[in-house]
Amino acid sequence: MENLTLCVSRPSSGQDPHKPVLVKSQLLAKLPENHVLIKIDRFGFSANNITYQALGEAPHFRYFDFHLAPRANGATPETHGLIPVWGFGTVVESSHPRIGVGERVYGYFAPTKYLLVPVSPSDVNKFSFYIPRPHLPPGTLVVTYRLQPAQENRRPYNQVIRCVSDDQYDPSPLAEDLTMLYRPLFWTAFWCENWLNAFSYRGADSFLISSASAKTAFCLAYLLDKRRKAEEKAIKVVGLTSECNIAFTSGLKLYDSIVTLESSGQLKPSTGKWLYIDVAGNDKLNKRIAAHFGGSGSLVACVQLGLTNLSPSAPAASSTKFTTNTTLSAPDRLSGPFETEQFFMPEWLAVQRKKLRVDDIRAMQTKAWQGLVRDGKDWVRIEHVRGGPDIERAYRKVAEQGTDPKIGMIWSLWNDMEFERRASPKL
Ligand SMILES: NC(=O)c1ccc[n+]([C@@H]2O[C@H](COP(=O)([O-])OP(=O)(O)OC[C@H]3O[C@@H](n4cnc5c(N)ncnc54)[C@H](OP(=O)(O)O)[C@@H]3O)[C@@H](O)[C@H]2O)c1
Structure with missing residues (x-):
């Protein structure tokens, strides 16, 4: 055969x-x-x-x-x-x-x-x-x-x-189609929200999610919204996406507001305690976010969840090289007065089990x-x-x-x- x-x-x-x-x-x-x-x-x-x-x-x-x-x-x-x-x-x-x-x-x-x-x-x-x-x-x-x-x-x-x-x-x-599209991404978002919630969202009340148009990202926004409604939590969820994906991302109605790479400077660090969920893995963008929140102390943690910018057609923004070199390095860890952590669903699931x-x-x-x-x-x-x-x-x-x-x-x-x-x- x-x-x-x-x-x-x-x-x-x-x-x-x-x-x-x-x-x-x-x-x-x-x-x-x-x-x-x-x-x-x-x-x-x-x-x-x-x-x-x-x-x-x-x-x-x-x-x-x-x-x-x-x-x-x-x-x-x-x-x-x-x-x-x-x-x-x-x-x-x-x-x-x-x-x-x-x-x-x-x-x-x-x-x-x-x-x-x-x-x-x-x-x-x-x-x-x-x-x-x-x-x-x-x-x-x-x-x-x-x-x-x-x-x-x-x-x-x-x-x-x-x-x-x-x-x-x-x-x-x-x-079956929905299962193939969403199951691996939805469970990542589901257990990531469950993990963040287990640690009281690190004290944050505002979430910024990059590559907000990605299924993993908007499933997380959906789950945060569900918990907000079920437990009357006062949180806000902001999506960060590219110019060309604003219409799609806004149309989902899963984020409280949307910013682009260019307009991310409008985010107001002083308006709460922020948790940054990074689905893009774009070092340039991340450094800009870290600099924007600076020493204000309002960014409590950065969680690395995805690497959409590893896509071959992505602008050369990620330091994770997709080259002929077999020793591939992780993106630069953001540094600042906040924690940076990586979420890997199978490990948290094993803890929950x-x-x-x-x-x-x-x-x-x-x-x-x-x-x-x-x-x-x-x-x-x-x-x-x-x-x-x-x-x-x-x-x-x-x-x-x-x-x-x-x-x-x-x-x-x-x-x-x-x-x-x-x-x-x-x-
Ligand atoms: N940690 C884990 O266990 C885990 C589990 C599941 C998924 N993930 C990760 O989550 C990420 C999202 O996956 P997904 O399947 O949800 O994505 P998707 O739905 O296919 O997301 C598409 C989005 O990714 C961004 N993107 C795609 N191609 C790009 C390019 N060439 N240049 C720049 N941005 C590009 C764009 O978002 P914007 O325009 O909004 O930036 C685009 O709308 C992946 O990196 C995936 O590996 C991680």
């Missing part, structure tokens, strides 16, 4: 990392023991995936080592990487005794038609199964969250969710997810791109122009003719 995969060059290969290549390869005739072959129906694509790509070879992340590029048509795992994507698929072959053919699954997959993954023989339960990745270090960043360091922070990436037992799963095509019952976490998440689907289904226009050549073009456009926040991109390597969605996938 033939496979088709979108690959990009590894920065260490010396090739242009943004020139995509479609690679045809042959699937194994017989599965090794304890493996499943997943037909990847479709997946979401946003700045988040570009960040995975940018950190593909970064030592603490190694996102290119989650699924290896095929060895075919000039591509090799040493020279090429697969950009991880969140998507839905169906198990079409299985050599694992507890996973059946036809089962619908959701997970951290790759841009390909078929994905072969090993499954841990024992780490299978009715909710999920796990892909063993002993070649990857267990932890990524050293983040303590003032409680205790969490160890198993790669688990969400290694977990494949079995839709049949997933409280949040709805088989309708729209619900030790405090809360699994059923309580599940109930919290289901309630929040239902709210998002109800309130956010029209925030972006969903656009489907199908078939290798169109996917290659769409990727090039993102690499050259960045992502358009108005559009929620759902991609598939299967073309229209091949894309026959199972009328009723077996759960």
Whole structure:
């Protein structure tokens, strides 16, 4: 059976990392023991995936080592990487005794038609199964969250969710699309808000969120607003976006006000205690914010949440270099009379798992997810791109122009003719 995969060059290969290549390869005739072959129906694509790509070879992340590029048509795992994507698929072959053919699954997959993954023989339960990745270090960043360091922070990436037992799963095509677009970003925003709230927002009553048009950013604004209404908190949330994305960001009605890079000087440090949530990772902008708040003491903390400015088409603003150099450095830490911290959801979730019952976490998440689907289904226009050549073009456009926040991109390597969605996938 033939496979088709979108690959990009590894920065260490010396090739242009943004020139995509479609690679045809042959699937194994017989599965090794304890493996499943997943037909990847479709997946979401946003700045988040570009960040995975940018950190593909970064030592603490190694996102290119989650699924290896095929060895075919000039591509090799040493020279090429697969950009991880969140998507839905169906198990079409299985050599694992507890996973059946036809089962619908959701997970951290790759841009390909078929994905072969090993499954841990024992780490299978009715909710999920796990892909063993002993070649990857267990932890990524050293983040303590003032409680205790969490160890198993790669688990969400290694977990494949079995839709049949997933409280949040709805088989309708729209619900699946919203899941692929929002689930990884919404949970980051959800647990980030939960983390900030656990520490009383560090005493802040005003939030400034950069790359405010990004899904991760506006989901956080949405969650802050929900808590404000539920608990009558007196807070304000200001979005910081680019000139070209003002109309979209204001139209969401999730921020109390919007400023641009140019108008950020109008922010009034004296009007409260500020928490800056940085989704852009733009050093120039961050230095301007730090200088603006200066020694006023009103900026209590800066939380690094995203790196949208790692996009290849972004102005050369971030010091995190996206080059052929394999030793990629983190953006400059902001310095000033405030704390700078990095939020990494799997680590905070691991901390919460030790405090809360699994059923309580599940109930919290289901309630929040239902709210998002109800309130956010029209925030972006969903656009489907199908078939290798169109996917290659769409990727090039993102690499050259960045992502358009108005559009929620759902991609598939299967073309229209091949894309026959199972009328009723077996759960
Ligand atoms: N820490 C974590 O665990 C975690 C988890 C999930 C996501 N994230 C991160 O959050 C960030 C946002 O991801 P997303 O998927 O939510 O983004 P998205 O919805 O695709 O966001 C698009 C926005 O990113 C900015 N952007 C995109 N391309 C750009 C370019 N070439 N130059 C400058 N800005 C550009 C623009 O925002 P503006 O014009 O408003 O700046 C654009 O509207 C990513 O860096 C992602 O990795 C982190």
